[in-house]
Amino acid sequence: MSAPAANLEDRPSLLKGRRTLTLRDTFAFHCGPERSCFNSCCADVNIVLTPLDVLGLARRLGLTTTAFRARHTVTLQTRDLQLPVVALKMEDREGRPCPFVGPEGCTVYQDRPWACRMYPLGLAVPPARAGEEPEPLYFLFEDDFCEGRRDGPDWTVGQWREDQGVPERERLDAAFRRVVTHPWFIGGRRLDPRRQELFLMACYDLDRFREFIFESSFLKRLVVEPELAASLATDDLTLLDFSFRWVRFALFGEPTLKVRRVTN
Ligand code: SF4
Numbered sequence: 325m326s327a328p329a330a331n332l333e334d335r336p337s338l339l340k341g342r343r344t345l346t347l348r349d350t351f352a353f354h355c356g357p358e359r360s361c362f363n364s365c366c367a368d369v370n371i372v373l374t375p376l377d378v379l380g381l382a383r384r385l386g387l388t389t390t391a392f393r394a395r396h397t398v399t400l401q402t403r404d405l406q407l408p409v410v411a412l413k414m415e416d417r418e419g420r421p422c423p424f425v426g427p428e429g430c431t432v433y434q435d436r437p438w439a440c441r442m443y444p445l446g447l448a449v450p451p452a453r454a455g456e457e458p459e460p461l462y463f464l465f466e467d468d469f470c471e472g473r474r475d476g477p478d479w480t481v482g483q484w485r486e487d488q489g490v491p492e493r494e495r496l497d498a499a500f501r502r503v504v505t506h507p508w509f510i511g512g513r514r515l516d517p518r519r520q521e522l523f524l525m526a527c528y529d530l531d532r533f534r535e536f537i538f539e540s541s542f543l544k545r546l547v548v549e550p551e552l553a554a555s556l557a558t559d560d561l562t563l564l565d566f567s568f569r570w571v572r573f574a575l576f577g578e579p580t581l582k583v584r585r586v587t588n
Pocket residue numbers: 325326327328354355356359361362363364365366443469470471472473
């Protein structure tokens with residue numbers, strides 16, 4: 325199955341005129357090579373990547389996250405908070421196809437981005453509110469070019485998420501959503517350029533973040549248990565989890581890490 329979806333609008337614009345769905349609501353959908361629109365959706369589209377998407381695609385392609393970002397992504401900004409957003413770079417040729425689309429569909433299917441998995445559904449994340457977990461809301465893209473919604477079996481949103489392998493990614497995707505909806509942003513606060521760079525490194529360039537941890541004074545300045553430090557050196561998912569913890573500490577001032585006491 326192919327499928328695009330993503331944009332950078334704020335939540336009210338994103339949901340305007342669109343059907344919103346809870347996990348139990350249903351929609352009809354079927355995609356496959358027999359559709360005359362097959363693969364047409366995998367071109368000229370903004371596919372916003374999550375940190376887990378970048379990590380999965382980089383590892384699948386045998387690239388460092390730094391090389392993947394340079395070769396396959398563009399950095400955009402959300403309209404409301406001007407938060408950096410990493411999106412897949414379409415090819416610079418007629419039709420602007422996705423670099424990963426082939427005659428038989430997606431060539432990176434097992435590691436396709438969240439947005440591609442969930443199409444024709446999108447997710448609108450609410451703005452930050454003090455003391456509240458952000459409650460994401462699903463909505464249906466109703467693109468004229470997509471034949472998939474004209475017929476096909478009914479899916480609940482929950483069934484679609486299961487079918488597309490979304491629940492197994494949920495813990496890290498939700499941790500990232502908590503970063504981008506952090507109460508620090510209440511009132512329209514924005515990251516300055518230096519903090520934007522640190523945010524991009526920690527969330528989207530894990531190989532560089534790993535170097536930062538092990539080749540700077542990071543471990544001398546912050547308390548990181550030895551077992552955790554050993555995992556950070558080798559385990560990408562532990563590192564990604566830790567990167568969100570570090571962003572909350574370093575950029576938002578949350579006490580998710582402790583500074584080491586200096587002893588003489
Ligand atoms: S049915 Fe929709 S999602 Fe499937 S290939 Fe066609 S346009 Fe893409």
